[in-house]
Structures are given as C-alpha cells and as structure tokens.
Amino acid sequence: MLHCLALTKTYRSDRGQVDxxxxxxxxxxxxxxxxxxxxxxxGKSSLMAMIGGLSRPTSGKILIEGADLWSLGDDALAHFRNRRIGYVFQFASLLPTLRAIDNVALPLLLDRSGDKKDPYTRATRLLNDVGLGAYLDAYPPEMSAGEQRRVAIARALINDPALLLADEPTSDLDEQTEREIMTLLLQVNRERGATLILVTHNLALAAGAEQIVQMADGVIAMSRARG
Ligand SMILES: Nc1ncnc2c1ncn2[C@@H]1O[C@H](COP(=O)(O)OP(=O)(O)OP(=O)(O)O)[C@@H](O)[C@H]1O
Ligand SMILES: [Mg+2]
Structure with a gap:
C-alpha cells in the first residue's frame, strides 16, 4: 500500500538548514x-506530511497503491489526497468560522467529481459516529479540545480513505478521551480496512500496533513488525 524510498526532507531558512x-x-x-x-x-510530522501529500520531499519517492505520489501534477495530487487519504493533524486544523458539520463536509464539497452521497448526510452520520450528534451546529471555538479532535477525525473519514494518517491525535487529551479516539481509529482500521499510520508519544498505544517504527534524528532507528 505504502512505500517510501530514500525519502529526505531538508528545510532551509534564515536559521540555516535542517535535515x-x-x-x-x-x-x-x-x-x-x-x-x-x-x-x-x-522528523515524525515531516515524514507524515510527505506521505500525506502535503509537503514535497527534498528527494526520494512515495508510492501509495502503486501511484508515485509526488510525480502527480497539482490537480491530480489534490484529487488523490482528497480521495484516498485522511489526515488528522497534530495541531488544531478546523476552520473556526465554520460549524462542525461544515468542517466535516468540506472535503466532499470541494471534490469536483462529487459522485458521493450528499456531503451533509454523510457528515451528520460521521459526527454521530464520533459521539458529537448534538454538536452539528457548534463552532470549533465553542468545543473542547477533545471534541475538536473528534470533529477533525470525522473530517478525515468523510472520503472513506484507504490511508488514514493520524499525527498525535490524542496529545493533550485525558486518558478516557484518548481511549475513545483510539477505539474510533482502530475501528476504521479493522472494520473499513483502512491502513492506519499513527504518530504517538504513548508507548502503550504504540505497543498495540502491528508495526512499530522508531525515528531518531531523521532516520528510522528501529522497525519491528508483529503478526
Ligand atoms: N517548516 C519548517 N522549517 C524549518 N524547520 C522545520 C520545519 N518544520 C520542522 N522543522 C524542523 O525539522 C525537525 C523535525 O520536525 P518534526 O516536526 O518533523 O518533528 P516531530 O518528530 O514531529 O516532533 P514532535 O514530536 O515535537 O511533533 C525539527 O528540528 C524541526 O525544528
Ligand atoms: Mg510532530
């Protein structure tokens, strides 16, 4: 499903170069x-952003379902991202001036090919799935951090992605909320068959994964597969 080959990302700024x-x-x-x-x-978020089609690699290649992600043109890349990838960001990513339901429906509303069901019907169902059926019309600033994360997860799922990327989706949340969000993500992995890549600082969470990848200073220091 996913192959990263000799992937590098170098940032250059006034402060110098970061590999x-x-x-x-x-x-x-x-x-x-x-x-x-x-x-x-x-380098975890940097790696995720490249896999998610959000940040162009300095060198190397990413194949997703056989497609060479970064050789796609801008439109094709946007379409691929919108269709196949769900991304839960490390930091707040909802649009504060849109209601929860608008935030969730947005990727479908932006998808020109629009051969999917009514975006609002689907968004309503997903917000119900994440336990926010009562918050359809709420604006993100009116919601708790955990509720906002759940909206972001619902948004990531609206296109029924084949690849779900979650960058520390439970950081700053209490244990109970963390468990609920993990249950949700694992459900998508098991029941819909989506490939799940989770960045986490929680080693207990990581221990439940089929594959554990440890990054250190921009390289994979350890990679272990189970089962
Ligand atoms: N846009 C940027 N411009 C310059 N340097 C950056 C940029 N984004 C990240 N970096 C640098 O790249 C390195 C890797 O950052 P990255 O965000 O990938 O780490 P991370 O493993 O996700 O960390 P965290 O666990 O804190 O989220 C860091 O040294 C960071 O300062
Ligand atoms: Mg990060």
Whole structure:
C-alpha cells in the first residue's frame, strides 16, 4: 500500500538548514496498523506530511497503491489526497468560522467529481459516529479540545480513505478521551480496512500496533513488525 524510498526532507531558512528526514525507507502493507514513535524533533510530522501529500520531499519517492505520489501534477495530487487519504493533524486544523458539520463536509464539497452521497448526510452520520450528534451546529471555538479532535477525525473519514494518517491525535487529551479516539481509529482500521499510520508519544498505544517504527534524528532507528 505504502512505500517510501530514500525519502529526505531538508528545510532551509534564515536559521540555516535542517535535515529533518534523512533517507527513510518504509513499507506498510494494506490494512495494517503502524505506529511511529520517537523524540520531539525526530522528523515524525515531516515524514507524515510527505506521505500525506502535503509537503514535497527534498528527494526520494512515495508510492501509495502503486501511484508515485509526488510525480502527480497539482490537480491530480489534490484529487488523490482528497480521495484516498485522511489526515488528522497534530495541531488544531478546523476552520473556526465554520460549524462542525461544515468542517466535516468540506472535503466532499470541494471534490469536483462529487459522485458521493450528499456531503451533509454523510457528515451528520460521521459526527454521530464520533459521539458529537448534538454538536452539528457548534463552532470549533465553542468545543473542547477533545471534541475538536473528534470533529477533525470525522473530517478525515468523510472520503472513506484507504490511508488514514493520524499525527498525535490524542496529545493533550485525558486518558478516557484518548481511549475513545483510539477505539474510533482502530475501528476504521479493522472494520473499513483502512491502513492506519499513527504518530504517538504513548508507548502503550504504540505497543498495540502491528508495526512499530522508531525515528531518531531523521532516520528510522528501529522497525519491528508483529503478526
Ligand atoms: N517548516 C519548517 N522549517 C524549518 N524547520 C522545520 C520545519 N518544520 C520542522 N522543522 C524542523 O525539522 C525537525 C523535525 O520536525 P518534526 O516536526 O518533523 O518533528 P516531530 O518528530 O514531529 O516532533 P514532535 O514530536 O515535537 O511533533 C525539527 O528540528 C524541526 O525544528
Ligand atoms: Mg510532530
């Protein structure tokens, strides 16, 4: 499903050059659940953003379902991302001036081919699924951090993605909320067969994954598969 080949990401700014990802080779099979761990600054989010089609690699290649992600043109890349990938961001990513339901429906509303069911019917169902049926018309600033995360997860699921990328989706949340969100993500992995890649600092969460990838200083320091 996913192949990363000799992937690198270098940031250049006034402060100099940062080699955030330095030659990562990674393979994750279809329907698998992989966890990425590693210290702050080790390159986890940088790697995820490249896999998610959000940040162009400095060099190397990413194949998703056989498609060479970064050789697609801008439109094709946007379409692929919208259709096949769900992304739960590390930091707040909802549009504060749109209601929860608008935020969730947005990817479908933006998808020109629009051969899916009514975006609002689907968004309503997903918000119900994440336990926010009473918050359809709420605006993100009126919701708790955990509720906002759940809206972001519903949004990531609206296109029924084949690849679900979640970058520390439970950081800053209490244990109970963390468990609920993990249950939700694992349900999507098991029941819909989506490939799940989760970045986490929680080693107990990572221990439940079929594949554990440890990043250190931009490289994969350890990769272990089970089952
Ligand atoms: N846009 C950017 N411009 C310059 N440097 C960046 C940029 N984004 C990230 N970096 C640097 O790249 C390195 C890797 O950052 P990254 O966000 O990938 O780490 P991370 O493993 O996700 O950390 P955390 O666990 O804190 O989220 C860090 O040294 C960071 O300062
Ligand atoms: Mg990060």
């Amino acid at each position: 955030a990802v330095r030659g990562v080779d990674l393979e994750v099979g279809a329907g698998r659940y992989a966890a990425i761990i590693g210290r702050s600054g080790s």
